Amino acid sequence: MTRGLLEIAIVLHATGAVASFAGELRKRPAWTRTGALILAGAFVLELAVLALLGASGSAVPVRSGGDYLLALGCLVLGLHLVLGLGRGLPGIALVLPASSAAMVAAGLVLPSAPASGAALEQRGWLLAHTAVATAGMGALAVAFAMSILFLVKDRALKHKRSVGMLERFPSLETIDRVGFHAMLWGFSLLTLGIATGLAMQAELHRPLFGWTAKEVFPILAWLVFAFLLAARRSRGVSGRRSAFLAIAGFALGILTVLGMPR
Amino acid sequence: MITLVGMNHRSAPLDLRERACFGDDELPGALSRLLAGPGIAEAMILATCNRVEILVRGDDPGSAAATVRSFLATERRIEPEILEGHVYVHEGSKAARHVFAVACGLDSMILGEPQILGQVKRAYEAARRCQATGPVLDRLLQHALAAAKRTRSATGISRHAVSIAFAAAKLARSLFDDLRGRRVLLLGAGKMTELAARHLVSQGVGSLTIANRTYARAQTLAEALSGSALTWDDVPQALERVDIVLTGTAAAAPVLTCETVRRALSARRGQPLLLVDIAVPRDVEPETNTLEGVYLYDVDDLQEIVDDGLGERRRAAEEARRLLEIEVVAFDRWRQVADLGPTIAALRERLHAVGREEIARFGRRLAPLGEAERAAVEELLRSVVQKILHTPTVTLKAAADRGEAARFAALYREIFGLDLTERDEGEGSGPQRLIRGGKDE
Numbered sequence: 113m114t115r116g117l118l119e120i121a122i123v124l125h126a127t128g129a130v131a132s133f134a135g136e137l138r139k140r141p142a143w144t145r146t147g148a149l150i151l152a153g154a155f156v157l158e159l160a161v162l163a164l165l166g167a168s169g170s171a172v173p174v175r176s177g178g179d180y181l182l183a184l185g186c187l188v189l190g191l192h193l194v195l196g197l198g199r200g201l202p203g204i205a206l207v208l209p210a211s212s213a214a215m216v217a218a219g220l221v222l223p224s225a226p227a228s229g230a231a232l233e234q235r236g237w238l239l240a241h242t243a244v245a246t247a248g249m250g251a252l253a254v255a256f257a258m259s260i261l262f263l264v265k266d267r268a269l270k271h272k273r274s275v276g277m278l279e280r281f282p283s284l285e286t287i288d289r290v291g292f293h294a295m296l297w298g299f300s301l302l303t304l305g306i307a308t309g310l311a312m313q314a315e316l317h318r319p320l321f322g323w324t325a326k327e328v329f330p331i332l333a334w335l336v337f338a339f340l341l342a343a344r345r346s347r348g349v350s351g352r353r354s355a356f357l358a359i360a361g362f363a364l365g366i367l368t369v370l371g372m373p374r
Numbered sequence: 375m376i377t378l379v380g381m382n383h384r385s386a387p388l389d390l391r392e393r394a395c396f397g398d399d400e401l402p403g404a405l406s407r408l409l410a411g412p413g414i415a416e417a418m419i420l421a422t423c424n425r426v427e428i429l430v431r432g433d434d435p436g437s438a439a440a441t442v443r444s445f446l447a448t449e450r451r452i453e454p455e456i457l458e459g460h461v462y463v464h465e466g467s468k469a470a471r472h473v474f475a476v477a478c479g480l481d482s483m484i485l486g487e488p489q490i491l492g493q494v495k496r497a498y499e500a501a502r503r504c505q506a507t508g509p510v511l512d513r514l515l516q517h518a519l520a521a522a523k524r525t526r527s528a529t530g531i532s533r534h535a536v537s538i539a540f541a542a543a544k545l546a547r548s549l550f551d552d553l554r555g556r557r558v559l560l561l562g563a564g565k566m567t568e569l570a571a572r573h574l575v576s577q578g579v580g581s582l583t584i585a586n587r588t589y590a591r592a593q594t595l596a597e598a599l600s601g602s603a604l605t606w607d608d609v610p611q612a613l614e615r616v617d618i619v620l621t622g623t624a625a626a627a628p629v630l631t632c633e634t635v636r637r638a639l640s641a642r643r644g645q646p647l648l649l650v651d652i653a654v655p656r657d658v659e660p661e662t663n664t665l666e667g668v669y670l671y672d673v674d675d676l677q678e679i680v681d682d683g684l685g686e687r688r689r690a691a692e693e694a695r696r697l698l699e700i701e702v703v704a705f706d707r708w709r710q711v712a713d714l715g716p717t718i719a720a721l722r723e724r725l726h727a728v729g730r731e732e733i734a735r736f737g738r739r740l741a742p743l744g745e746a747e748r749a750a751v752e753e754l755l756r757s758v759v760q761k762i763l764h765t766p767t768v769t770l771k772a773a774a775d776r777g778e779a780a781r782f783a784a785l786y787r788e789i790f791g792l793d794l795t796e797r798d799e800g801e802g803s804g805p806q807r808l809i810r811g812g813k814d815e
Contacts, residue, residue, distance in 0.1 A: 265548075269545075269548060269549070269669045270663060270669065272671065272675045272678065278545075278548045279548075283547060283548055283549055283550055283551050284548070284549050284550075284646055285549065285550050285551045285646070286551050289551075344644075347643070348642070348643025348644040348645075349644060350643075350644030350667070351644055351646070351666050351667045352666055353666070354644075
């Protein structure tokens with residue numbers, strides 16, 4: 113049943129992402145609105161799948177790379193829907209729904225592994241660690257989306273694209289501000305995620321750092337964002353350089369999935 | 375019938391439009407003299423720099439137009455033969471369509487310009503204050519103003535840039551959330567830079583600093599624009615603080631080099647900088663656009679935006695005309711139903727009169743009936759008349775919906791032998807009664 117629901121959710125998610133993308137690109141508000149409604153339906157279904165996974169026996173909600181990507185995709189979709197409320201951010205529908213759909217689709221493709229004995233033993237720590245780390249990556253996904261928008265808009269401005277093209281995106285200032293705030297939240301939550309991960313390892317009497325992908329990539333992502341935030345504060349690094357670093361940081365963070373059970 | 379007599383930037387030269395224009399303080403007197411003219415029931419005068427239009431409701435369209443022409447000639451001391459070649463006259467639906475188009479900016483010199491909506495609104499308010507409008511012009515103007523607002527919003531016609539200054543402000547909004555609080559540096563104190571600066575000031579920019587080779591000219595312009603003046607040598611330092619630079623000097627070589635801007639960037643801490651160069655030859659070295667966070671637009675780039683904007687406005691105007699046509703048809707239907715009022719009322723009056731006559735004729739035979747029975751018979755007769763009236767009335771209104779009100783009304787008058795002039799003016803019904811309730815009462 114869970115898989116069936118997930119399949120319906122991913123079909124809705126992909127359809128909503130396409131409708132939102134096309135609506136934004138072709139300046140058809142009706143398509144964007146329809147896309148948002150379909151995406152909202154997909155979000156509810158994905159939440160239901162996550163709840164069912166959590167409730168199924170002794171498994172924790174995030175027990176494998178697939179589960180992680182599913183939870184992250186669902187979270188990013190939720191953030192997209194929240195950012196789309198009110199005045200909304202034009203252009204964001206070009207990036208977030210598509211990337212979140214890709215995450216959920218990858219979650220569907222990757223096999224789900226049963227929870228290990230150790231994970232069950234430290235269920236509380238594992239829940240806290242995965243929840244915080246996933247939330248952090250969700251916020252960093254928004255920063256990633258904003259970086260993409262920044263690069264597209266910067267290029268459009270530099271190459272004197274038509275005003276119609278420029279109007280499809282928020283002002284550079286807005287993109288930068290939203291991206292920066294998302295980065296701040298993402299970095300803080302990622303720091304907390306790494307700290308809870310270390311605490312869990314200590315509880316299990318395991319070495320704190322094992323040179324696995326699951327440990328190396330979050331640390332690398334953390335280092336990139338730490339450098340970026342420090343450079344931004346001390347030297348005012350922003351614009352394209354900041355956008356490229358944010359994209360690289362997010363890409364490193366998402367590679368964490370390589371170290372997860374498959 | 376609605377009649378519009380007017381002249382605009384296409385039909386009349388500026389000196390004639392100037393002569394025909396009415397000042398705000400002249401409107402009450404002019405409206406009252408216009409209403410005193412033969413057959414003019416309602417009136418409104420719209421006078422802007424590009425048009426003078428007089429809208430009236432008159433009993434007879436031909437005579438209303440002649441009255442307004444003569445009023446305009448007398449009032450503004452313009453020879454009738456000069457006026458003749460420069461005014462246009464629209465009547466009925468055409469007049470209504472013209473009012474809708476004017477309110478939406480579709481008849482403006484700059485297609486879709488937004489100021490005209492406010493000007494029409496003010497002209498209507500002035501006419502209302504003078505009690506010069508009645509139900510028909512009230513309905514027309516309220517409908518036109520609301521429709522123009524809806525149409526402008528639906529088509530976004532005024533969003534597209536049609537001037538260099540507008541394009542510069544639009545670009546600035548692509549970079550910054552809001553122009554309020556933004557710091558603008560003006561290089562050069564020529565006419566073009568002044569115009570563009572005035573537009574930015576009208577958009578609410580925070581501060582304006584002006585630098586010119588001749589400091590005194592910078593000071594003069596700074597005073598005019600409530601800004602501050604700067605010596606030319608201080609420009610590199612100013613570049614570190616401002617958000618927008620607008621340049622338009624007459625220099626033969628670039629006054630702002632890539633190196634000067636590069637040096638300022640380190641102190642800007644990543645803040646984007648918009649350079650708008652409207653000078654020919656250019657004031658800013660083109661390579662400056664390659665610097666990170668610097669966006670340089672020259673006069674050709676701005677002209678492309680203006681051309682795009684004009685094209686977009688033309689496309690939006692097509693859509694706006696289509697939307698307005700729906701509104702014009704709706705107003706026209708209302709007007710036609712209003713025009714049917716006297717015929718419907720006369721028909722009703724005629725049949726009820728027949729009923730009353732028959733009651734009177736049968737008076738003696740009905741005498742033995744008691745008060746209650748007699749009232750019941752009268753009520754029965756009224757009800758029969760009402761039922762008979764129902765279908766002809768509905769048919770007449772349906773004819774109005776099809777735009778055939780006048781033909782059907784004439785037919786009814788002939789079939790039922792209705793003479794509208796015989797009717798008591800106070801007994802009109804439906805929209806027509808509203809019309810009678812206009813300024814005449």
